[in-house]
Amino acid sequence: EDQVTQSPEALRLQEGESSSLNCSYTVSGLRGLFWYRQDPGKGPEFLFTLYSAGEEKEKERLKATLTKKESFLHITAPKPEDSATYLCAVPLALSGGYQKVTFGIGTKLQVIP
Amino acid sequence: EPEVTQTPSHQVTQMGQEVILRCVPISNHLYFYWYRQILGQKVEFLVSFYNNEISEKSEIFDDQFSVERPDGSNFTLKIRSTKLEDSAMYFCASRFFGTGSEKLFFGSGTQLSVL
Numbered sequence: 001e002d003q004v005t006q007s008p009e010a011l012r013l014q015e016g017e018s019s020s021l022n023c024s025y026t027v028s029g030l031r032g033l034f035w036y037r038q039d040p041g042k043g044p045e046f047l048f049t050l051y052s053a054g055e056e057k058e059k060e061r062l063k064a065t066l067t068k069k070e071s072f073l074h075i076t077a078p079k080p081e082d083s084a085t086y087l088c089a090v091p092l093a094l095s096g097g098y099q100k101v102t103f104g105i106g107t108k109l110q111v112i113p
Numbered sequence: 114e115p116e117v118t119q120t121p122s123h124q125v126t127q128m129g130q131e132v133i134l135r136c137v138p139i140s141n142h143l144y145f146y147w148y149r150q151i152l153g154q155k156v157e158f159l160v161s162f163y164n165n166e167i168s169e170k171s172e173i174f175d176d177q178f179s180v181e182r183p184d185g186s187n188f189t190l191k192i193r194s195t196k197l198e199d200s201a202m203y204f205c206a207s208r209f210f211g212t213g214s215e216k217l218f219f220g221s222g223t224q225l226s227v228l
Contacts, residue, residue, distance in 0.1 A: 034215075034216055041222070042221055043117075043220050044156065044219045045219070046216050046217070046218065089156075099215065100146075100158045100169050100171075101146075101158065101215075101217055102158065103155050103156040104155065105155045106155065
């Protein structure tokens with residue numbers, strides 16, 4: 001069964017304390033992996049798409065990397081405004097060119113000033 | 114920047130009542146989706162819609178649910194007879210078509226409370 005697993009479920013960091021979030025997946029025929037940010041009461045906001053092992057994407061204090069089995073979201077010197085839930089998601093290809101996106105449970109990040 | 118718009122932002126209803134959640138996807142997008150998120154749980158796929166028909170639906174999307182694209186801009190989710198367990202945040206999403214366009218754009222959601 002295709003699965004997306006994220007760890008840890010919650011992470012509390014001091015401002016400036018770098019860390020990494022993990023997303024492991026068991027999907028046949030990976031067509032990319034997404035990272036989204038979700039603020040309380042809001043919809044997921046797109047951050048990155050990664051397509052192949054070894055690929056890296058960066059945006060401000062965030063860097064996403066991908067291997068054949070997992071992805072990491074590295075947060076360098078986080079600030080309180082980085083506090084959010086970070087979601088990993090994988091598109092699953094269906095017949096006819098359709099797809100659905102499966103999400104992990106997310107990592108709830110809290111950055112303390 | 115174009116965005117997905119959802120209305121209402123909050124909906125309170127009595128158990129057994131019908132509700133319609135509305136969405137305006139991004140104008141040049143071709144695939145449309147509904148997801149839901151029960152408080153504290155993961156974002157769950159409900160249904161995908163392309164070319165005026167359902168392309169995939171989850172086991173959650175039973176006969177009580179239906180979707181419609183009544184005109185060129187709106188995309189709706191109807192729940193015919195709401196249950197307590199339908200209480201959740203419902204997200205509409207859309208995407209363009211083609212390789213490299215797999216990412217979904219989400220609306221801000223409708224918080225549905227069934228009493």
